[in-house]
Amino acid sequence: MDSANTDALFLRPTDIKAALVAMDGGAVPVAGGTWVMRASLRGDSNDQAFVSLSQIDALHEVAEGEDFLRIGALVTHDHLADFARNLPELGALTQAAGMSANPAIRRTATIGGNICARGFTAADLVPALLALNATVEVHSSSRQDTTPIAEYLQARTQRRAAGLLTTISVPRKRGHSAHARALLRKAGEYPIANISAFIDMDANNTIKTVRIAVGAVEAMPKRWHSLEKALLGQPFSADAADMARDLLDDFTPRDSVDAPDWYRLRVLPGLVRQAFASITDQSREDA
Amino acid sequence: MAVTFTLNGQQRRYSGDPRTSLMDALRRDFRLTGTKDVCGEGFCGACLVHIDGVPKVSCLLPIGAVEGADVTTIEGVGDLGTLNPVQQAFEDFDVVQCGMCFPGMVMTLSHFLQDNPRPSRDEVKSALVGNICRCTGYERIIDAVMSLHNSAEGRK
Numbered sequence: 001m002d003s004a005n006t007d008a009l010f011l012r013p014t015d016i017k018a019a020l021v022a023m024d025g026g027a028v029p030v031a032g033g034t035w036v037m038r039a040s041l042r043g044d045s046n047d048q049a050f051v052s053l054s055q056i057d058a059l060h061e062v063a064e065g066e067d068f069l070r071i072g073a074l075v076t077h078d079h080l081a082d083f084a085r086n087l088p089e090l091g092a093l094t095q096a097a098g099m100s101a102n103p104a105i106r107r108t109a110t111i112g113g114n115i116c117a118r119g120f121t122a123a124d125l126v127p128a129l130l131a132l133n134a135t136v137e138v139h140s141s142s143r144q145d146t147t148p149i150a151e152y153l154q155a156r157t158q159r160r161a162a163g164l165l166t167t168i169s170v171p172r173k174r175g176h177s178a179h180a181r182a183l184l185r186k187a188g189e190y191p192i193a194n195i196s197a198f199i200d201m202d203a204n205n206t207i208k209t210v211r212i213a214v215g216a217v218e219a220m221p222k223r224w225h226s227l228e229k230a231l232l233g234q235p236f237s238a239d240a241a242d243m244a245r246d247l248l249d250d251f252t253p254r255d256s257v258d259a260p261d262w263y264r265l266r267v268l269p270g271l272v273r274q275a276f277a278s279i280t281d282q283s284r285e286d287a
Numbered sequence: 288m289a290v291t292f293t294l295n296g297q298q299r300r301y302s303g304d305p306r307t308s309l310m311d312a313l314r315r316d317f318r319l320t321g322t323k324d325v326c327g328e329g330f331c332g333a334c335l336v337h338i339d340g341v342p343k344v345s346c347l348l349p350i351g352a353v354e355g356a357d358v359t360t361i362e363g364v365g366d367l368g369t370l371n372p373v374q375q376a377f378e379d380f381d382v383v384q385c386g387m388c389f390p391g392m393v394m395t396l397s398h399f400l401q402d403n404p405r406p407s408r409d410e411v412k413s414a415l416v417g418n419i420c421r422c423t424g425y426e427r428i429i430d431a432v433m434s435l436h437n438s439a440e441g442r443k
Contacts, residue, residue: 006289006303006304009305009351010349010351012351012354030352032347033348033349033352037308037347038327038328038329038347041328050351052351052352054352102332102416102417103342103416104329104343104417105347105417107342107343108343108344108348188330188419189330
C-alpha cells in the first residue's frame with residue numbers, strides 16, 4: 001500500500017478546525033477507538049478514513065472550578081475517575097468511570113466516545129452525566145453550541161453529521177451522587193442495568209433535589225421522572241426501592257442475549273437501594 | 288504515511304493500512320504471535336500489550352495510533368533467555384494450561400505489580416478483571432502472584 005494512500009486513511013490533526021474539515025470530507029472521528037474498531041462485529045462498514053483526535057491537546061484537558069468540572073472529550077475513564085475522586089458531589093461520575101468495563105479499556109475509552117458511540121446501549125458514564133445535569137459543547141464548521149446532554153442524546157444521529165463533541169461540563173452543586181450497576185459477573189462486563197442518582201437534602205434530611213437516570217434498560221439512558229416526583233419532598237430515609245418497584249412501567253426494557261427484558265426491570269429497585277446506600281455512606285463521611 | 292514506532296526496543300515501520308488493528312499487524316506483519324486473537328472486543332485481555340509502559344488492548348487500537356509510541360509485547364517483556372518475575376512465578380507454580388490467556392495475564396500483572404508490589408488476593412483479582420481464563424479457575428494464578436511477595440522479601 002503506498003504512502004500517499006495510507007496518509008489519507010488515518011488523519012492526525014492537531015486542532016479542532018482541521019478535524020472538522022476531515023469529518024466534512026467523510027472521515028470517522030476516532031477517540032480511544034474501542035467502539036469504532038468493533039464496527040465489523042456490528043455489521044457496520046469500516047471503509048471510511050479515520051481522523052484520530054488524540055493529537056488535539058485541548059480535548060485531553062480537565063479543568064476544575066468552584067462550581068463546575070469541564071472535561072475534554074478525549075479524557076479517558078481512568079483519568080476521569082482519578083481526577084474526580086475528591087469531588088464528593090460527583091461520586092456518580094467517579095464510580096461510573098472507575099467501574100466501567102475493565103482496567104485496560106478504562107485506560108483507552110474516552111468520555112466523548114462513551115457519549116457519541118451510536119448504538120451503544122450500556123454506557124455507564126452517560127447516566128451519570130444525565131443525573132448530574134451535564135452539558136456538552138459541540139463544534140461545527142460554522143458554530144459552537146452548548147446543549148444539555150439529554151437533548152444531545154436525542155439528536156445524536158443528526159449531531160454526528162453536524163459536528164464534533166469537544167467538552168463536557170458538569171455543574172458542581174451541593175449534594176451527593178452515586179452510580180450502581182448490575183452485571184452477570186462481578187466485574188468486567190457491560191451492565192444489564194445501571195442507575196445514577198443525585199440527591200440534595202435540607203437540614204431535616206428531606207429530599208429537595210433528586211435526579212435519577214437509568215441506563216442499559218432501554219436503548220438509550222433516560223431520567224426516571226416518576227420516581228423523582230415520588231421522592232421529592234420525602235425524607236431521605238423513605239424506602240426509595242419500594243417506591244421504584246411500583247414505577248417500573250416507565251420503562252420498555254430491551255430483550256437481548258445478555259439479559260431478558262423482565263430481568264432488567266427486576267434489578268432496578270435493588271440498584272436504587274444500592275445507590276441510596278452509597279449516598280447514605282457519603283453523607284455520614286461528611287458529618 | 289508509514290507508522291514508525293518502537294517495538295520491543297527496536298525501531299520499526301509499518302507501511303500497510305494504518306486502520307489495521309495493532310494486534311493484526313503484530314501477528315501478521317511482525318510475526319509476533321504471542322499476542323493472541325481471541326474475543327476481538329476488548330473483554331478477554333489475551334491481546335494486551337504495553338503502550339508506553341501501560342497495558343492496552345491491541346485488538347481495538349488502530350496501528351496508526353501508535354506513531355512514535357513504545358510498544359512492548361509478551362516477546363519483549365523479559366530479556367532474551369530470561370523470564371520476568373511474573374513469568375517465572377507462573378512457571379514455578381505450573382499454572383499455564385492452554386496458554387491463550389497467559390501473555391495477557393503477564394502484561395497486566397507485570398504493570399500492576401510495579402505500582403502495587405504487595406497486593407492482597409482481592410487486589411490481584413481486581414487487576415485481572417480484564418483477563419479471562421477458561422482453563423484454570425484463577426486461584427493458582429493468584430497463588431503464583433502472591434508468591435512474589437515472599438520472593439521480594441527474600442531478596443532484601
